[in-house]
Amino acid sequence: MHTATCEHDDHDHPGLTGQALRRALGAAERRCAETDQRLTAPRRRVLELLLEGDAPLKAYDLIAAFGEAGAPAKPPTVYRALEFLERLGFAHRIESLNAYVPCRLEGDSHQAAFLICDCCGAAEEFEPDFTAQLAAAKGAGYAVESITLEARGLCPACRKD
Amino acid sequence: MHTATCEHDDHDHPGLTGQALRRALGAAERRCAETDQRLTAPRRRVLELLLEGDAPLKAYDLIAAFGEAGAPAKPPTVYRALEFLERLGFAHRIESLNAYVPCRLEGDSHQAAFLICDCCGAAEEFEPDFTAQLAAAKGAGYAVESITLEARGLCPACRKD
DNA sequence: AACAGTAGTGTTATGAAATAACATAACGCG
DNA sequence: CGCGTTATGTTATTTCATAACACTACTGTT
Numbered sequence: 001m002h003t004a005t006c007e008h009d010d011h012d013h014p015g016l017t018g019q020a021l022r023r024a025l026g027a028a029e030r031r032c033a034e035t036d037q038r039l040t041a042p043r044r045r046v047l048e049l050l051l052e053g054d055a056p057l058k059a060y061d062l063i064a065a066f067g068e069a070g071a072p073a074k075p076p077t078v079y080r081a082l083e084f085l086e087r088l089g090f091a092h093r094i095e096s097l098n099a100y101v102p103c104r105l106e107g108d109s110h111q112a113a114f115l116i117c118d119c120c121g122a123a124e125e126f127e128p129d130f131t132a133q134l135a136a137a138k139g140a141g142y143a144v145e146s147i148t149l150e151a152r153g154l155c156p157a158c159r160k161d
Numbered sequence: 162m163h164t165a166t167c168e169h170d171d172h173d174h175p176g177l178t179g180q181a182l183r184r185a186l187g188a189a190e191r192r193c194a195e196t197d198q199r200l201t202a203p204r205r206r207v208l209e210l211l212l213e214g215d216a217p218l219k220a221y222d223l224i225a226a227f228g229e230a231g232a233p234a235k236p237p238t239v240y241r242a243l244e245f246l247e248r249l250g251f252a253h254r255i256e257s258l259n260a261y262v263p264c265r266l267e268g269d270s271h272q273a274a275f276l277i278c279d280c281c282g283a284a285e286e287f288e289p290d291f292t293a294q295l296a297a298a299k300g301a302g303y304a305v306e307s308i309t310l311e312a313r314g315l316c317p318a319c320r321k322d
Numbered sequence: 323a324a325c326a327g328t329a330g331t332g333t334t335a336t337g338a339a340a341t342a343a344c345a346t347a348a349c350g351c352g
Numbered sequence: 353c354g355c356g357t358t359a360t361g362t363t364a365t366t367t368c369a370t371a372a373c374a375c376t377a378c379t380g381t382t
Contacts, residue, residue, distance in 0.1 A: 115303045146312070149311075
């Protein structure tokens with residue numbers, strides 16, 4: 001695992017609150033209804049935590065933050081919720097970070113691409129264009145189900161110091 | 162972690178032996194010499210195991226296989242060797258598998274792309290063309306250091322059953 | 323050759339991430 | 353209602369990775 005760690009919590013990502021948070025959760029609710037999926041309490045709670053977060057969250061951060069009065073969740077509760085959220089395209093796992101983010105894009109496709117800052121830890125999702133790679137896969141005879149791309153480097157803010 | 166697991170050890174990847182193995186190790190030795198890097202015994206041993214392997218190897222597989230007479234290595238020995246091999250571009254970590262493969266391509270660039278079969282576990286490295294993604298990153302103001310792409314699906318052989 | 327500095331290794335212990343397995347509850351429907 | 357399916361709760365364990373520190377081996381200098 002890389003690290004350049006020069007400490008910047010500033011120049012943060014959004015991290016939804018209040019109105020916007022409720023709207024996002026509502027949208028998820030609706031998308032679940034459309035496909036007869038159930039956004040149950042633990043699933044909703046984990047999604048809420050991800051949406052509130054301003055950076056990729058580790059599973060055990062979620063476990064710790066899950067319960068109201070300092071009562072943590074048990075690991076399987078959170079891992080199962082994450083699995084569900086990933087399956088529906090509401091969240092992504094960032095493999096090189098062992099961490100999770102809410103999906104910031106439209107579409108529920110099983111494609112994701114991230115720019116990850118080695119300095120401040122921010123992870124920005126961007127619209128992936130996998131044309132070239134899908135062509136390569138096709139050439140090799142592979143039937144691709146999902147693609148993830150993770151680019152590591154320095155975000156604009158961290159480049160400047 | 163996904164799985165479709167329909168068991169196929171057939172249609173395997175190469176997995177070097179004898180002549181070819183020695184040639185690959187020799188090449189690594191030479192490339193180290195060029196940059197004043199030392200391919201020490203544990204590093205060489207881990208690279209050898211990776212080259213011999215016909216599929217991505219887990220760190221603890223390497224740990225177990227490391228020693229001659231069933232004597233396993235200690236974790237840090239192998240993890241340190243892997244770190245070195247990755248740094249020099251001799252090996253790649255496949256994040257979505259928690260596993261390692263020897264680099265099958267020329268060039269020591271910090272770019273890697275894999276087609277991973279969810280059925281047989283094979284991982285095929287292919288020449289990455291990240292033009293589109295690098296353009297996106299540039300547009301976002303990121304200074305990219307390294308990129309990894311992992312595509313999951315079914316390999317040609319597994320598609321047929 | 324003696325030395326100092328750096329890079330690499332050995333070893334013990336511990337920490338972090340994820341899952342297995344099984345019991346219980348809630349939902350959807352004939 | 354009663355049955356199958358989906359989801360949750362809970363305990364325990366497994367798998368993956370690193371911290372910390374002592375020791376050794378190479379490198380270049382004088």
